[in-house]
Amino acid sequence: MTLPPVSLDLTGDRILATYRITGDEPAVRETLEHLCVEQTIEFPADLVADDDIRRYLVARVEEVRPTASPGEGEAHDADVSFAVEVTGHEFPQLLNMLFGNISLRPGVRLVDVALPASSLAHFPGPRFGVAGIRELVGASEHRPLLATALKPMGQPLSELSAMAADIAANGIDLIKDDHGFASQPFAPFEDRVARCAAAVREANERAGTKAIYLPSLNVPADRIVDAARFALEQGAGGLMVLPGLHGFDAVRALAADDRISVPIMGHPSLLGSFVASPTSGIDHGLVFGTLMRLAGCDVSVFPNAGGRFSFSVEECLRIADALRRPLGALRPAAPAPAGGMRLERVGEMVQMYGPDVALLIGGELHRGDRRERTRQMRAAAEAAAATAG
Amino acid sequence: MTLPPVSLDLTGDRILATYRITGDEPAVRETLEHLCVEQTIEFPADLVADDDIRRYLVARVEEVRPTASPGEGEAHDADVSFAVEVTGHEFPQLLNMLFGNISLRPGVRLVDVALPASSLAHFPGPRFGVAGIRELVGASEHRPLLATALKPMGQPLSELSAMAADIAANGIDLIKDDHGFASQPFAPFEDRVARCAAAVREANERAGTKAIYLPSLNVPADRIVDAARFALEQGAGGLMVLPGLHGFDAVRALAADDRISVPIMGHPSLLGSFVASPTSGIDHGLVFGTLMRLAGCDVSVFPNAGGRFSFSVEECLRIADALRRPLGALRPAAPAPAGGMRLERVGEMVQMYGPDVALLIGGELHRGDRRERTRQMRAAAEAAAATAG
Numbered sequence: 001m002t003l004p005p006v007s008l009d010l011t012g013d014r015i016l017a018t019y020r021i022t023g024d025e026p027a028v029r030e031t032l033e034h035l036c037v038e039q040t041i042e043f044p045a046d047l048v049a050d051d052d053i054r055r056y057l058v059a060r061v062e063e064v065r066p067t068a069s070p071g072e073g074e075a076h077d078a079d080v081s082f083a084v085e086v087t088g089h090e091f092p093q094l095l096n097m098l099f100g101n102i103s104l105r106p107g108v109r110l111v112d113v114a115l116p117a118s119s120l121a122h123f124p125g126p127r128f129g130v131a132g133i134r135e136l137v138g139a140s141e142h143r144p145l146l147a148t149a150l151k152p153m154g155q156p157l158s159e160l161s162a163m164a165a166d167i168a169a170n171g172i173d174l175i176k177d178d179h180g181f182a183s184q185p186f187a188p189f190e191d192r193v194a195r196c197a198a199a200v201r202e203a204n205e206r207a208g209t210k211a212i213y214l215p216s217l218n219v220p221a222d223r224i225v226d227a228a229r230f231a232l233e234q235g236a237g238g239l240m241v242l243p244g245l246h247g248f249d250a251v252r253a254l255a256a257d258d259r260i261s262v263p264i265m266g267h268p269s270l271l272g273s274f275v276a277s278p279t280s281g282i283d284h285g286l287v288f289g290t291l292m293r294l295a296g297c298d299v300s301v302f303p304n305a306g307g308r309f310s311f312s313v314e315e316c317l318r319i320a321d322a323l324r325r326p327l328g329a330l331r332p333a334a335p336a337p338a339g340g341m342r343l344e345r346v347g348e349m350v351q352m353y354g355p356d357v358a359l360l361i362g363g364e365l366h367r368g369d370r371r372e373r374t375r376q377m378r379a380a381a382e383a384a385a386a387t388a389g
Numbered sequence: 390m391t392l393p394p395v396s397l398d399l400t401g402d403r404i405l406a407t408y409r410i411t412g413d414e415p416a417v418r419e420t421l422e423h424l425c426v427e428q429t430i431e432f433p434a435d436l437v438a439d440d441d442i443r444r445y446l447v448a449r450v451e452e453v454r455p456t457a458s459p460g461e462g463e464a465h466d467a468d469v470s471f472a473v474e475v476t477g478h479e480f481p482q483l484l485n486m487l488f489g490n491i492s493l494r495p496g497v498r499l500v501d502v503a504l505p506a507s508s509l510a511h512f513p514g515p516r517f518g519v520a521g522i523r524e525l526v527g528a529s530e531h532r533p534l535l536a537t538a539l540k541p542m543g544q545p546l547s548e549l550s551a552m553a554a555d556i557a558a559n560g561i562d563l564i565k566d567d568h569g570f571a572s573q574p575f576a577p578f579e580d581r582v583a584r585c586a587a588a589v590r591e592a593n594e595r596a597g598t599k600a601i602y603l604p605s606l607n608v609p610a611d612r613i614v615d616a617a618r619f620a621l622e623q624g625a626g627g628l629m630v631l632p633g634l635h636g637f638d639a640v641r642a643l644a645a646d647d648r649i650s651v652p653i654m655g656h657p658s659l660l661g662s663f664v665a666s667p668t669s670g671i672d673h674g675l676v677f678g679t680l681m682r683l684a685g686c687d688v689s690v691f692p693n694a695g696g697r698f699s700f701s702v703e704e705c706l707r708i709a710d711a712l713r714r715p716l717g718a719l720r721p722a723a724p725a726p727a728g729g730m731r732l733e734r735v736g737e738m739v740q741m742y743g744p745d746v747a748l749l750i751g752g753e754l755h756r757g758d759r760r761e762r763t764r765q766m767r768a769a770a771e772a773a774a775a776t777a778g
Contacts, residue, residue, distance in 0.1 A: 006544060100658035180430075245636055249634065367436065
């Protein structure tokens with residue numbers, strides 16, 4: 001039986017999503033018919049009355065156009081619009097609406113999303129952004145921000161904290177935990193965070209630097225907020241979050257928490273499956289750019305082109321653009337290209353990304369005396385900025 | 390400079406993971422060298438002393454063998470072992486260790502994981518399992534469990550609760566919210582859950598049935614526990630969770646919470662990107678089977694072969710096997726094949742999965758009088774079970 005017709009009081013505001021779909025036009029139209037229902041009412045369309053549910057809640061195909069195929073055969077880009085009310089103005093349901101069930105169907109990739117002001121208003125975004133971090137660490141707008149990671153796992157706390165101090169005193173701005181630091185028996189979260197936060201604070205005082213230590217919130221889901229507050233009590237000046245492990249909305253909740261008012265760095269762990277296949281998943285710029293920024297990350301780490309991974313220059317620039325371009329009232333965030341970066345590439349990276357970037361160099365900072373290497377990294381960044389400027 | 394050598398007090402217990410890697414043997418060996426470091430210490434191997442970090446924390450390649458390629462060219466399966474201590478016995482770091490950064494490298498798929506007893510001991514798993522749910526709903530071991538979803542979004546609460554009552558009174562065991570129900574203006578979470586829970590309870594009392602209502606925890610991350618407790622206070626007999634939105638560890642934390650002692654159903658939203666490409670991501674059986682079960686799901690929903698999605702029969706059976714085969718002391722969970730299922734397929738599905746399954750039929754239950762269709766579904770399931778037995 002057809003359900004009774006429903007009248008809804010909707011604003012008319014719509015979210016526009018673009019999907020890249022493998023297939024010729026008839027096949028793509030069929031996929032879209034499925035998508036429009038699957039991502040919204042998930043109910044046989046012929047059983048819904050000719051009412052506001054069918055007219056407004058079921059997604060609507062706005063345009064279909066041929067595009068260069070990312071795989072075999074043809075592909076089309078389709079703009080699909082959704083009533084903002086379908087999201088309930090909540091981030092998990094926004095993600096579910098955009099790509100929840102359709103993620104299970106190969107040949108569909110989410111490549112762009114445009115949110116209306118009424119939707120963006122629910123996302124405070126980065127609390128600091130690039131400019132805010134510059135102010136905290138005392139970096140002029142001409143030079144790139146500099147970041148590194150404490151590692152490797154297994155080192156005693158005495159060594160990790162000595163490392164943190166050496167790096168803080170010699171000119172790196174953001175010192176994060178290696179993202180694999182959890183609560184291993186050789187370096188439990190509380191002990192590690194307390195020691196490293198103290199080491200960075202003392203080094204800053206001694207050397208007159210303003211380095212920020214960002215412990216990794218690779219902790220059980222029910223301890224994220226407590227772990228963040230513990231870290232801040234210990235003097236950590238920032239936090240690193242892992243939305244691939246804990247979900248983008250856990251990051252949003254943390255970033256929106258006024259008790260936790262420090263810069264947040266997003267790490268890409270486990271997010272690779274969204275981007276690995278060109279014919280399914282979600283675009284690089286959306287995952288590491290838009291979603292990280294909506295979640296409130298001030299810095300987004302991703303593998304740079306030419307490093308240990310396989311992102312292209314174009315994909316990396318799309319991420320950087322999504323982090324920095326105008327997006328409602330959200331502050332621009334800093335792209336942090338990483339993954340096997342070397343000091344020799346600092347100039348090239350500044351050329352590529354411009355100064356509003358956080359250059360993340362990890363293990364290679366230890367190839368030689370780490371204090372000297374840290375100073376070299378800082379000098380290289382300043383030289384590159386001067387050249388670019 | 391090389392770091393000072395480290396001695397670690399480790400158990401020797403190791404986790405064995407199998408990766409399917411695209412490439413000929415030399416290329417695969419190179420990828421593995423990268424993987425063993427990337428997933429553990431993430432530090433230039435030549436800068437680590439010849440110590441316990443290098444010997445035990447860096448992952449170890451145990452075996453490499455050719456396998457049928459899922460894509461173009463050759464492929465190999467590689468068994469890689471990890472010291473359990475790397476995980477710190479925490480679920481987020483287990484996932485990070487197994488696939489965190491390497492997810493960013495196409496051509497690597499995680500296809501199997503074997504956890505030692507010392508690791509499994511940290512996962513209580515499903516609180517009820519198939520047998521526990523049978524007891525709660527009064528279903529003999531001969532018949533499949535029956536499930537459906539309240540939908541579509543946009544219907545007023547009066548209609549949704551009437552639907553819940555009709556279905557509960559006529560023989561469906563598990564009645565979940567549509568996973569897209571969040572807190573839309575036309576059906577806010579609290580109102581909806583209160584109304585539907587009351588409707589199912591009253592219908593059960595009237596008809597002598599034992600249906601369970603499972604509200605969808607598609608709520609902001611910082612409200613998951615409160616929303617779950619609210620639902621239980623209102624009389625909901627179960628919960629539906631979405632690990633693709635909130636992370637597997639948020640589900641683990643919920644399932645382990647003794648204040649929340651009801652069956653938990655896992656929904657696959659947003660998890661499709663893990664499985665969509667055969668040459669990257671994570672195996673179907675691991676994602677919808679092992680991980681759901683480790684997280685504590687009693688039921689795992691996934692798209693059945695031949696429905697609206699594209700899982701093969703073999704992939705579906707691998708999921709069912711991972712949910713039900715011996716795994717430490719963890720109870721077997723129920724596979725819930727879904728996604729455009731029809732009443733006519735009940736017999737075939739029981740044949741395929743056996744009786745320890747939860748058949749999920751959504752929209753098609755409304756093709757005709759829903760009370761009659763519900764009774765038909767129940768009768769078809771009992772007939773199929775009798776034939777199979």
